[in-house]
Amino acid sequence: MNTAARPFEDQIDVSTQYIRDSIRDAIVDRRLAPGTKLSETDVSALFKVSRTLVRGALQALSYEGLVNVEKNRGAFVAYPSPEEARQIFATRRMIEPGILREAAKNMGPSYFERLRQLLTEEGRLMGERGQTARRAEIKASGDFHLMLASMTGNAVMERFMDELVARSSLVIALYGQSAISSCGHQEHQDIVALIECGDLDRACHLMIHHIDHIEKDLDMRENKGSDLKEAFKL
Amino acid sequence: MNTAARPFEDQIDVSTQYIRDSIRDAIVDRRLAPGTKLSETDVSALFKVSRTLVRGALQALSYEGLVNVEKNRGAFVAYPSPEEARQIFATRRMIEPGILREAAKNMGPSYFERLRQLLTEEGRLMGERGQTARRAEIKASGDFHLMLASMTGNAVMERFMDELVARSSLVIALYGQSAISSCGHQEHQDIVALIECGDLDRACHLMIHHIDHIEKDLDMRENKGSDLKEAFKL
DNA sequence: GGTTATAGGATCGTATACAATTTGACCAGG
DNA sequence: CCTGGTCAAATTGTATACGATCCTATAACC
Numbered sequence: 001m002n003t004a005a006r007p008f009e010d011q012i013d014v015s016t017q018y019i020r021d022s023i024r025d026a027i028v029d030r031r032l033a034p035g036t037k038l039s040e041t042d043v044s045a046l047f048k049v050s051r052t053l054v055r056g057a058l059q060a061l062s063y064e065g066l067v068n069v070e071k072n073r074g075a076f077v078a079y080p081s082p083e084e085a086r087q088i089f090a091t092r093r094m095i096e097p098g099i100l101r102e103a104a105k106n107m108g109p110s111y112f113e114r115l116r117q118l119l120t121e122e123g124r125l126m127g128e129r130g131q132t133a134r135r136a137e138i139k140a141s142g143d144f145h146l147m148l149a150s151m152t153g154n155a156v157m158e159r160f161m162d163e164l165v166a167r168s169s170l171v172i173a174l175y176g177q178s179a180i181s182s183c184g185h186q187e188h189q190d191i192v193a194l195i196e197c198g199d200l201d202r203a204c205h206l207m208i209h210h211i212d213h214i215e216k217d218l219d220m221r222e223n224k225g226s227d228l229k230e231a232f233k234l
Numbered sequence: 235m236n237t238a239a240r241p242f243e244d245q246i247d248v249s250t251q252y253i254r255d256s257i258r259d260a261i262v263d264r265r266l267a268p269g270t271k272l273s274e275t276d277v278s279a280l281f282k283v284s285r286t287l288v289r290g291a292l293q294a295l296s297y298e299g300l301v302n303v304e305k306n307r308g309a310f311v312a313y314p315s316p317e318e319a320r321q322i323f324a325t326r327r328m329i330e331p332g333i334l335r336e337a338a339k340n341m342g343p344s345y346f347e348r349l350r351q352l353l354t355e356e357g358r359l360m361g362e363r364g365q366t367a368r369r370a371e372i373k374a375s376g377d378f379h380l381m382l383a384s385m386t387g388n389a390v391m392e393r394f395m396d397e398l399v400a401r402s403s404l405v406i407a408l409y410g411q412s413a414i415s416s417c418g419h420q421e422h423q424d425i426v427a428l429i430e431c432g433d434l435d436r437a438c439h440l441m442i443h444h445i446d447h448i449e450k451d452l453d454m455r456e457n458k459g460s461d462l463k464e465a466f467k468l
Numbered sequence: 469g470g471t472t473a474t475a476g477g478a479t480c481g482t483a484t485a486c487a488a489t490t491t492g493a494c495c496a497g498g
Numbered sequence: 499c500c501t502g503g504t505c506a507a508a509t510t511g512t513a514t515a516c517g518a519t520c521c522t523a524t525a526a527c528c
Contacts, residue, residue, distance in 0.1 A: 015511095040480070050513045051480090056293065063297045065390075072480055072519050087390045094332030094391060102328060156299075156321045156401075157328060160394055249481095274510070284483045285510090306489050306510055473526075481518070488511070498501075 019047055019057040027066050027077055028166050029135050030173040034079040038067065065167050078170060082220035085171040089215040092164055096145065096211060097204035099161065103151035104195050104203075111151055115192050118144055122185055138169055138176075144188050168214075175218040184214065253281055253291040261300050261311055262400055263369050264407040268313040272301065299401050312404060316454035319405040323449040326398055330379065330445060331438035333395070337385035338429050338437075345385055349426050352378055356419050372403055372410075378422050402448075409452040418448065 023043075026032045044054045058075040061067035069075045080088070103111075122140040125133055142165040149161035187210040194203035257277075260266045278288045292309040295301035303309045314322070337345075356374040359367055376399040383395035421444040428437035 039478095041478090052512060052514090055480090056290075059290065059293070060297070063294070073521095074480070084390075087388045090336065090386075090388055091391045091394070094336055094386075094388075095329045098328030098332065102324065152324075152328075154321045154324055154328075156318075156398075157325045160325070164390075273508095275508090286482060286484090289510090307491095308510065469528105471526105471528080473524100475522100475524085477520105477522085479518105479520075481516105483514105483516080485514075486512085488509105490509075491507085492505105493507100494503105494505085496501105496503085498499105 014047055014049055014053075016053045016056040016060070019043070019049070019053060020060045022047075023057060023061060024064070024066055024166065027061075028139070028169045028173075030170075032077050034077050034170065034174050036077040038075040038077065040074070064163050066170060078167075080167065080171050080174065082175075082222060085175065085218070085220055086215070088164060088167050088171060089211055092145075092168070092211050093208050095157075095160070095164075096148075096207050099149050099152055099157060100191070100195070100204055100207055101200055102154065102157075103148050104200055106151055106153060107195060112192070112196060115144075115147065118147055119185070119189055119192065122188065126185055138172055141184055141188075142166075142169055172214070172218065175220045177217065177219050184210070187213065248281055248283055248287075250287045250290040250294070253277070253283070253287060254294045256281075257291060257295060258298070258300055258400065261295075262373070262403045262407075264404075266311050268311050268404065268408050270311040272309040272311065274308070298397050300404060312401075314401065314405050314408065316409075316456060319409065319452070319454055320449070322398060322401050322405060323445055326379075326402070326445050327442050329391075329394070329398075330382075330441050333383050333386055333391060334425070334429070334438055334441055335434055336388065336391075337382050338434055340385055340387060341429060346426070346430060349378075349381065352381055353419070353423055353426065356422065360419055372406055375418055375422075376400075376403055406448070406452065409454045411451065411453050418444070421447065 023032070023038070032038075038058060040051045040054050040058070043058075044051045047054070058067055058069060062069045062075070065080075066078050067075050068078050118140070122137070122144065125137045125140055128136075146158075146161055146165055149158045152158070187206060191203050191206050191210065194200075194206060257266070257272070266272075272292060274285045274288050274292070277292075278285045281288070292301055292303060296303045296309070299314075300312050301309050302312050352374070356371070356378065359371045359374055362370075380392075380395055380399055383392045386392070421440060425437055425440050425444065428434075428440060
């Protein structure tokens with residue numbers, strides 16, 4: 001699942017794709033802080049490839065909204081503004097009910113089994129402590145929504161959700177409070193239960209409420225103390 | 235509005251962006267047929283730039299789904315399969331009701347004025363004949379949906395719709411019948427009227443029906459005679 | 469001392485060069 | 499005539515070279 005962080009990197013086909021995935025994982029996992037400069041030279045040295053491939057990867061990431069490239073200045077890990085964050089969650093509220101209804105059409109026993117498996121894993125992670133566990137929890141939380149998207153069997157929509165979830169993870173990592181809302185997991189379970197009951201209207205309603213809940217739990221004041229200069233650049 | 239096809243090309247800043255827009259316009263306008271090979275050398279000669287910039291433009295277009303890049307084989311104007319076309323329209327049905335509801339929240343008199351202006355132009359085009367007029371009509375039809383998306387004030391969603399409309403245009407150009415459904419324009423008008431009445435439920439319902447209508451008017455049989463080999467490649 | 473001018477280094481943007489892969493033609497063999 | 503294989507041309511993939519822009523430190527001037 002994790003495309004980066006494999007051993008024996010030298011033996012692996014190091015391509016633009018690989019670099020892109022590695023950087024994306026690092027951003028979503030918050031190993032790369034928002035605003036960090038991604039120097040072409042540095043990255044190319046790190047992966048032992050030419051700048052050509054790195055530029056391709058950075059450009060691709062900018063299309064996904066995870067990296068901002070500024071002409072003649074370089075690429076930076078995205079530092080989504082509160083407004084941008086709001087738009088991301090607003091977009092999710094607009095499309096996820098549709099995804100839920102579409103996925104429900106294809107729901108068979110095996111799909112419910114996969115969902116339950118994911119929820120079990122998610123619950124297990126919530127019991128743990130530490131930063132690593134928290135990262136895994138954020139990731140698992142996103143995976144639930146991604147799995148629903150994949151169950152639509154619609155690749156176009158799935159790609160949109162990939163992007164939205166990745167950007168959401170970045171936003172949560174940025175503006176998330178230390179006190180994690182533990183109700184997210186419960187809401188996931190409730191949504192699955194409602195789908196299983198066939199009560200899609202209430203499931204959709206809860207989904208919107210759930211996304212709203214995630215957003216409301218963020219502390220989206222401008223400039224969280226540190227990178228003041230970022231706010232005034234450009 | 236049309237970013238390409240400007241006079242005095244030599245004096246304009248010919249960048250990756252410009253090449254990308256030019257090719258996209260050509261694809262959406264169907265001046266470039268689906269399946270056409272976009273040789274890096276040829277395109278670079280055409281725009282009098284190096285292959286580097288062309289590669290960037292082609293890669294960008296592949297993210298938008300308008301171009302397929304096959305490793306070591308080159309870039310081709312997308313030839314969306316019927317399945318892919320179905321997914322595009324399915325995605326639109328999933329998200330456009332959400333857009334409509336969100337846009338309605340911001341609707342003031344000036345927005346309705348802009349919509350009506352667009353509809354007038356659309357109606358004017360329907361009276362005309364010829365291939366040019368038909369292209370303009372397809373474009374205008376997409377512009378209606380794009381305008382609604384822009385009225386959400388949500389840049390993230392707007393970008394998704396940009397992509398979906400562009401790909402839809404390609405699909406319509408590919409699988410569209412000679413007999414154009416003239417009810418699309420009427421449905422646009424009805425949707426606006428329903429929004430103005432405040433009857434969003436019916437407006438959403440009609441929107442879904444409208445998208446469905448566009449899709450149903452296509453003749454999506456595999457292999458429209460010509461490119462048989464495309465169907466079996468990769 | 470503070471401000472502006474300027475020079476140097478660092479970084480990005482574009483073009484070009486070279487390596488790797490594909491493609492299509494030609495030819496030998498069945 | 500068809501099949502299969504080999505080689506050359508064409509095209510893409512990647513690396514490198516060079517020019518342009520930006521940032522910073524230093525110094526001159528007010």
